[in-house]
Amino acid sequence: MKALLCKQISVKYESKLALEECSFEIDTGNFLGVFGKNGSGKSTLLKSIAGIIKPNSGTFDFYGIKKNEIGYMAQQTPVQKDFPASIYEVVISGTLCKHKRFFFYNKNDKKLADKNLELLGIEQLKHKSFQELSGGQKQRVLLARMLCTEAKLLLLDEPASGLDTAAAEQLLSTLKDINSQGVTIIMVSHDIQNAVNFCDKILHLGKAHFFGSREEYNARTA
């Protein structure tokens, strides 16, 4: 079943073209890896799918995915550096997008937060402060928060950056588990070698964009 159709997306940043004519189509349950050099527009593409920036031309068609069923995870923002927040406060805030009128947490939200803390192995950090964590721990907290949204489409911008090889591997296999439960994932990464095996579709941004299955991609580069 089709999940997202992306038609000829172009994004400009102050008259400079950040992303040109990008098109692809993914099905529900796909794991799309977006690769490319620095400045090729990977993060820009992800932000425009997330609705954070508006593309100058082109359209996105979502199939069976509502706006509040999209989870987005990027690198830490400068605001978060000295932000007073406990891990639990951050993780449970992921459940909020399911609330329409009342923004208080209920029993299910608390259960969900605990479940995801456990899933990512950070339940012992629950009462720690976010700013005191290491880079890898922070990534896991942000991932746990994203899982609390129970999103149908996950958008990840370099989720494994700042992690050592083992931790990155572990994070990717957690993502693969989530993916195998039918969640569609789009992941931006600069680390093609390690990430490519987790993906079933590849989008490579460059002078000429490549889009196809992993097999096609491997055949092309081989």
Place this chain on the structure above:
Amino acid sequence: MLELLEELFSYSFVVRAIIVGISVSLCASLLGLPLILQRYSMIGDGLSHVAFGTLAIALPLGFSPLKVSIPLVMLAAFLLLRIRESSKIRGDAAIAIISCSSLAVGVIVMSQTVGMNTDICNYMFGSILAIKQEEVYLCVAISAIILALFVFFYNKIFSVIFDINYAKASGTNIEFYNMLLALLTAAIIVIGMRIMGAMLISSLIIFPALTSMRILKKFKSVVICSAILSCICFLLGVVVSFAYNIPAGASIVAANLGAFLIFWLISSIIRR
């Protein structure tokens, strides 16, 4: 000490000022945390100058200062956020322009109408005598609304300021929350200005949250601590101002500064 307090509370204007002051301090400290964390601290300062300008215009025309100033300052808050988003002029520069201009307009209007006298001093640096009985009801009502909105949107505000892109991606209307915060800040500034004065009101917004963040590292505990701290510093400031005949606004700021230094000292001892 007890005698002093007894004497203090025997004046009805002091009781009025304390009721208004406590509700303003509480709300200002709550709004301060999101403003600081989003790097919007200067908005409070800018808006207080705008509030001064609008008061200067409202007074000679015989309008009730609060009823004219609150909507006008809210409008200024709305414009400030809009300018920030359009990013043609940098946000901090825009605040500087708006705040100086409205201060100048206020001083010009005042010098031509009521004259440069104690009135201007009262609005610049605050006066505990300024609050009238009917204003108390308005102030308490507005504070109650602000408090209710803050509690209702508490979790949402957290999620928006912690990660604006994430909130945007999951379909949250960011503009609504930014606007809400700016409008509430505008309202609290106008009310608080009668006691604190235009020059000093932004301290009520900035100090308590900044002080709490020295030691506390959780959002909820920072919120609670800054609310309590803000009220304590206000009361302390009023008592000191009464005992030593200092303008209330200045002594409240001094109390806040004292609390900040103490917290800062404690935090640097803990870190060792």
